[in-house]
Structure formats: structure tokens, C-alpha cells
Amino acid sequence: MDNQSYDVVIVGGAIYGSSLAWWLTQMTGFDGKVLVVERDPTYEFASTSHTNSCIRQQFSNATNIRISQFGAEFIKNFRAFMGGDPEVPHLVLQSYGYLYLADTPEFAATLKESQQIQASLGAHTRHMTREDIAAAYPFYMLDDIIAANHNLVDEGYFDGGTMFDWFKRMAKRNGVTYIHDEVVGMTLNAAKANVDSVTLKSGATISCGTVVNCSGPRANDTAQMAGIDLPVRPRKRYTFIFDAAHPLNRDLPLTIDPSGVHMRSEGKYYLAGCPPDDDPDVAPDDFEFDHSIWLEKVWPAIATRVPAFEQVKVINQWVGHYAFNSLDQNAILGRHTRVENFVMLNGFSGHGLQQSPAMGRGIAELIAYGAYRSLDLSPFGYERIETGQKFVERAII
Template sequence: MITRQLYNLCKTIVRLNRGIHTSVMNMQEQEHPISRTVRILKDDLTNFVKTPFQGPTNPPNIFPRHVDIAIIGGGAIGSSIAYFLKEKTGLRGVNIVVIEKDSTYSQCSTVLSVGGLRQQFSLPENIQMSLFGADFLRTLKKRFGPDADVYFTPNGYLMLASEHGAQQLLDNAKLQRELGAVNKILTKSELKERFPWMEVSDVEAGCLGLEKEGWFDPWALLGLLKRGAIDLGTQYINGEVVGFNFDDQQDIIVDGQLSGTTQRLEEVQVKLPNGDIKPIKFAYCIIAAGAESGEVAKLAKVGNGAGMLTVPLPVERRKRYVYCFECQENGPGLNTPMTLDYTGLYFRRDGLGGAYITGLSPQPDEEPCTSNLEVDHDFFTNRIWPLLAQRVPAFNALKVKSSWAGYYDYNMYDENGIIGAHPYLYNLYLATGFSGHGIQQSPAVGRAIAELIIDGKFQTLDLTRLGFDRILVDKPMYEVCIF
């Protein structure tokens, strides 16, 4: 068993070091890749023998000079990537650092989301990622111990369609079932019978998820992923990325790029809370910075360079409101699903005390200011409440108890995740732009990026169509009749 682990680890380390660390360290600091491999294997074997039943010890709290993989963003996506990379490589042969500027996660998209999980999409990739997310939640205790829990509420999703969108709803549901989801189409009369509190005169059909759909605690999932990554040897640094340094690669030709010197990312500049700026050299870098990913990418010349680098990463922050209210009358019961109206409105129960949460994405001309996380209460009164009262008459009488705002990592191109390597900066990987679906897709994204880096290609789920290349060739991946 130990021999197989060390053999797999050796292959991984040699692959990461081949032709990479020779350009990462200055000549006077350079360590031969084979020597480094032997040193790491010796350290790993020593640690394994000393503490075989305790797992690897955490890395020392020392700012690293160079690492194998630098992950920018420590939310659910970044932490999932770190966890799966470590799980896949085993022991501690691959050096990983996660750079997170908000150590309290007070503005992190992960913890400000409503934690939904569904398979009701129209793109196979999104359906399959969500199915893996459900399986991941189901096996949490096997991965993280008997106390691991994200408090999943399996009430399902209910998507409503008007006459205009009914056929697309049926087509989507059929594809979801073919890929392994379990759902049921409900007619207007069946909706009214099953959910008597609902007004359905303008609804043609609904699709109700019967398994693997509901909602969970995003904080809890982030905590498990981060703890799992740290326990496997990942180091987290509280700092903000403020720049990159590049290395010229004169012996590399990139297909589709004009002749000349090719560059690769070599070093990231990190600003620490005390104001110091320190560099970290790396072999691979992954941008998983959520709503800030577009700005981070600009620091790497993505969007303001030449050739392929003229095309920006189309991810920007968009503010979304969530309102918590109490119904003054006899409202929908405890088994109420997360209901997505064809208008874009959503609502669900929140706990056992008779509270509900709701939200609605604004129209393009209504997009709120993103400089702060203040909540616009007029948006609830003028835009959300009328839709709530129309769908659920009992919601005519309600009282808003609290509210909050969070940022989407909004993909302006097609509102779907961008996953994979950058076509020019070959050691830069992207995992961002999920536009509100990131929390449920984080386990699948973490596994996918780990496969790309360690195996060189997707192994379990082919997400090629969600790569950055689709932007270059203008082939968007739109969801149809999905919010």
C-alpha cells in the first residue's frame, strides 16, 4: 500500500517539476527537480512512519517563497480545488497555497448564498455537476468524519412554466431524467391539488425534483472543504493579490498566436494585512476569486495584453438581495419546495418558525451599485412583493424580518461557469463565473480542476465546453428557461 502511494506521488511530483521549477527559482536558488523529488519523498515517508494514523501534519505558518500550485480565492470553489488536489495526489508531495483576502468571509459569495442544490438545468454539464454535488453531500461523513453535516433540507425544487415555456420545461425534465435526476411533471390541476396555497391560473406546468434537491448551509460546506484541505497539507494565507510577474518562453509556440516571445506566469504578488507585499513563485495558478476574478485576471494581462490576451475574462460582481419575511396568514407548509417562478422570483421556507426567504434578479436597467452590500428595501416592496402575492395569496400579508446582499461572480458572456486552462497562459487555470450556481457546483469543479492539473485532462466529467475557448470562438453555453 505504501509502495503504491509513493509510486503515484513520485509520478505526480516529477510531472509538476518537469520543465517548471527550473524557471520558477533563480539560478542561485535552483534545486534540481530529481533532488527535490527525493527530498520530498524522504520527508513524506518520515512523516508517514512517525504518525501513520494521524494523517499529515499541517504546514508551518511560514510565508512560502515558492509553491507548486497557488489558488487565488478561498471560498467554496477554491477550497474544493485545494481539497481534491490534495486528495488526488496523496501525502504532501504537492505544495498548495490558497490566497484569500477576506479571512472572515464577511463578503464571500459562498456564505451569502441561499445554498440551493438542484438538477433542473438545460445543459448536461450543469446537471451532471449538480448530481455529483448531491453525491458529495451524501458522503460527507465518510470524507470528513461522523460529525460532518451541512444540514441538507431535501424538499426539492419546483420550477413553474407559463404556456410559453411549458414545452422547454418538458424537454429539460426529460434530459435531466436521462442523466440520472428524479423529477415529476405536474399539470396545472396537479399543482393546485398538491400545493393548494398556490395561484396557478397563469401556470401551464411545473417540474418538481423528487430526489437530491433542496438546500443546505453554505457556511458548513465551506468549513468542511477548508478543514479537509488544511488537514491534507494546504496552507491558507490572508492576503490580496496585487500583481503578477511573467517569464519569457522563447522556445514555446502557441497555436493561433503571432510569432514572438511567449510568456508564462511565474510569480504572484501578495499584499498582506500589514501592507507588506511579498512574492510567491508557482508552477500553476488558479483564479477562483469569485466576483473579483475578472479584476484578478486583468493583473495577469487577461483582457489588456496582446493577441489572445486582448479577450477579457467576462466576470464581474453583481449584487443580489435576499429577504427574510414572516407570513401573517396560513402560508405554505414545512414541505414547501424551493419554488422558482417563471418571472424569476424564488421563495422557500426558512427553518421551523414560519419564516421564508425570497429574491429576484433585477432587470439589466435595475442593476444595483456594487460598491457596498447595502440592501434596497424598495426593491422588495415594488418588485418582489407583488409577485409573491400573485403566486401565493397568503403572502399579501407579510412582514420583512431581515435581509442581506451578496455578490454573484456574474459571467456577462453566457452566465455559466468558466472552467479550465487559459489558452495562452498555459499554467493559468480558471474556475469562476458561475453566476449564482457556484456553491452547488463547487465539489464537481474542484474535482475537475484537480483532474486537469494532475491527469492532464478531464477524467470523470467532460467540462470542455465550459472552457475559456468558447469565448474566443464565440460559442456561448446558454441555459434555456432556467433561472
């Protein structure tokens, strides 16, 4: 591939690299050559492969709410967005909702305020008293709970793996080139204002009009090649699939417990997850599993909240990585302030899969047309990283 030239070089081919690649093929008038460079085409350790594939409307920031509303529209109309090809499967959004439980007056007030913002944008979030929760879901222990928020419309689980697979398939079908290689260096122009080319591990040099960082938890490693610092690092997140000796008689919402543990139905089983109490940055290849987390944190929390879960058996478990933005746990998007052709799709901190339809579309618009058209994503811009001005979102899991 040496000395080839592409209009857009995308570093990383998982959910964001493939979402962007596909969306670029949907931009009217854009006919640029697009290259996706993926270091591991099995995606075994990609965050995309370890996702729990959930989507929620329950954010406190209006922009995040609108992003997820488009995400729900995209999931429910997936085949139509993919051109109506009968080969494309229908995606089902299983809307059992997120249930945020509040055990303090302060958090209850925050939930109430967030519910009002969500409702003003058309979300169906309901603010619930303890009595409301008990009536809807009598299996919870609620002695310490004051209130909750819940939404049964366009909020729950979907098949994110299939969505990713079809982003990738359709991008290739529409002319995007994918290669198994790794970007190991970037050459900037004399003014340090543009990336002229990327160097691959294979030794090839690729000239580029735009380079896009879709490196997930490795985002800062990629940015450093262009002399840019991103506050994005890998953080471990644990997931457990368990069977219950006494299954519940209805769906378990994606319950956000005050302990920091979340749980939900997973077919005939259940899923629970959490961060470790000590939550340091880790190496991007560190997937060592801490087996004490189940016994010391997860099982006590779920068995306390749902007494029926006193008798459960773990049948699968894994650890994945958040691409954790330590400034404000929200995405970093768009062009760098100095290196003008370096574009970022980074730092999603656990929101990545559900936000990928809207964010991929937005960056495709930015590259093709020079501006966001469908939804203004400028609040996620890199400028706030330089100034330390946080994107305020109170509903972080």
C-alpha cells in the same frame, strides 16, 4: 514569505479556493505545495457567505445535470468523502425541490423538453399540469399558469456554510497553507505564456507552478494581472427572510415564479429573492441595499402567487454578488489558451455552491493529472470566451 515557491497558488479562499485546495490533497500521487491567498479571512463579503445554499437537478444541459448529481452524492455522503472522521457533521439535503412555473406555451414546452433530458439521466423531475400543481400545493394562485416542473429527489436546501468550513479545515489539516494577504500583481515569462510569480500586497513575491483564479466576483481583476480578460463581473442579488401570519401547511418548494422572484421554506420562516429589474455590473465592494425592491417587486409577486403571504414581515435581508458571466451565465474553467499555467474557476453566475464539489474535483484532476478524469468539464473551457460560442443552458435563475 518573500521568494518562497509553491506548486499551486490559489487566489481566493472561499468555496472554490477551499474546494480545490481540499480536492488537491485527495489526488493520488500529487504531493505539490499548495498556497491559498485570501484577502479577507472573515469572508464577510464573499459570495459564499451570502449564498442561499440550494442544489437542483433541473438544468437543461446534461453536463450541468451530472455536476449536480455528483453534488447531491457528495452532500449526502459528506463525512465519508471527508475520510469518515466522526468530527465531520452529516449534511442533510432537504429535498422539497425546485418548482418552475410556466405561464406561456413556449416555456411550458421548454420545461417538458428539459424534463425529458433530466429523466434520461436518472433525475426524478416531474412535468405537471395546472391541476397537478393545485393538487400537490393548493396554496398557489394558478390562474396564469399552464404547467410546471418539480423534483423531490436530491433537490432543495443544504448547509453550504458547513460544507465550506470543512473544505477549509480539512485542506489545512492535510497540509495546505492559507495566508491573509492579497495578490496584487503577476509576473509573466518573456513569452507571456506562463505566470512565473505573484506579488502580494504585503510585498512578498511567490514563485508558482500553477496559479488558480478563485476570486469570485473579482475574477476579472485577478485575470487582468495576467493580461487576460474575463466577462465576469459582480451583479447584485437580493435575499429576504420573512415570517408569515398564516404559515403554509406543508413545505414551500423553491418556486421560480414567472415574475423573476423565487421563494422557498426556510425552517419556520420563508425566503424570497430576486435580481433587480435594472441589473448592471457593480463594483465588488458595492453592497448598498435598495429597499424599494421588497415593496415594489418581491412582496407583490409572492402575495399574488401565494395569497396566504399577504400578511408577512421581513425579519432579515441582505444583498450579495453573483460572479456573473455575461456571455452565457455558466462557469469558465480550466487553463487559459495562451497563459498555460493560469487556471480558472470562475463565472458561476449563481450555480457556484452547488457545483463546487464536482468543479473543485475536476480542476484538481486537471492540475494533478493534466486532464479531467471523473467528468469531462471541457465544455466550460476558456476557448468559448474567445470565439463567443455559448454554453447553452436554458434553466438560468
